[in-house]
Amino acid sequence: MNAKEHKTWTIGAILNWTGQYFRDKGVATPRLDAEVLLSHILGRDRLYLYLNYDQPLEPAELAAFREAVKQRALRVPVAYITGHKEFMGLDFIVTSDVLVPRPDTEVLVEAALARLAGVSAPVILDLGVGSGAIIVSLLHRLKAATGVGVDISPGALKVAAANAQKHGVAARLALKQGDLFAPVAGRTFHAIVSNPPYIPDGDLAGLEPEVRHEPRTALAGGADGLDFYRRIVAGAPGHLNEGGFLAVEVGRGQAAAVAGLAAMSGLGVEAVIRDYAGIERVVIM
Ligand code: GLN
Secondary structure: OHHHOOOOOEHHHHHHHHHHHHHHOOOOOHHHHHHHHHHHHHOOOHHHHHHOOOOEOOHHHHHHHHHHHHHHHOOOOHHHHHOEEEEOOEEEEOOOOOOOOOHHHHHHHHHHHHHHOOOOOOEEEEEOOOOOHHHHHHHHHOOOOEEEEEEOOHHHHHHHHHHHHHOOOHHHEEEEEOOOOHHHOOOOEEEEEEOOOOEOHHHHHHOOOOHHHOOHHHOEOOOOOOHHHHHHHHHHHHHEEEEEEEEEEOOOOOHHHHHHHHHHHOOOOOEEEEOOOOOEEEEEO
16 A cells, blocks of 8 residues: 555455455455455445445545554454454454454354253353353343353453443353452352363464464463363362353364363263364363
């Protein structure tokens, strides 16, 4: 864009230019990202872009879009630039203090919803609540449910609080700063859900550039990636009601190891569920 500073940019022309620029920068979905960012700057949906393809951008719009493009070219995740990510049909606020909610994690939420359907007023614990995507989606669907969200990161808890407020569940969600079960000593739950950090330390450097913009505390799972599962599976029996369950997201190839930990802890494995890509993604115990 710099070389053509004084040219009038139409929506169509700038999408074409940006799509190519992102492609050159190695962005996985270059055209889509250009459209999402321009929609965000203009405060319109993507359809608007196509219905107004020949419309010139105002100088202020162009300046704001240029800044967003600069960020994305540095491989900052789209959701950190727009400040939003859709999950379970809800719009979540996200900042760089939290992991960007992933579609695969919806499998965990759906599995928990299915198992809580018959419970009249379930109490749910989310370990490593992050943006709140999991627990807020659950409480939004289950109107009689209450929950506790724990996170070690004060920044993440602020984001979770904003999302709980936004989706009308703040009165039913307690957010607590601390390390896993520490803030809920002596309490039991119908369900414990978690998407803990599970990337083996040695794999962190090789992650996609976007993931390296995400909080390391939300990703690093120790030498074999299983550190948090060891502690969660060991602690869960003491925090589950009779008939309660633990549901965790796992990384590729980790389901069997987590099932092994469950066996040692006296928890039976009820189901292993695959994600949209066919990868074993959720273990229910
Ligand atoms: N799903 C994330 C990734 O693959 C990892 C999330 C996590 O560690 N819980 O980048």
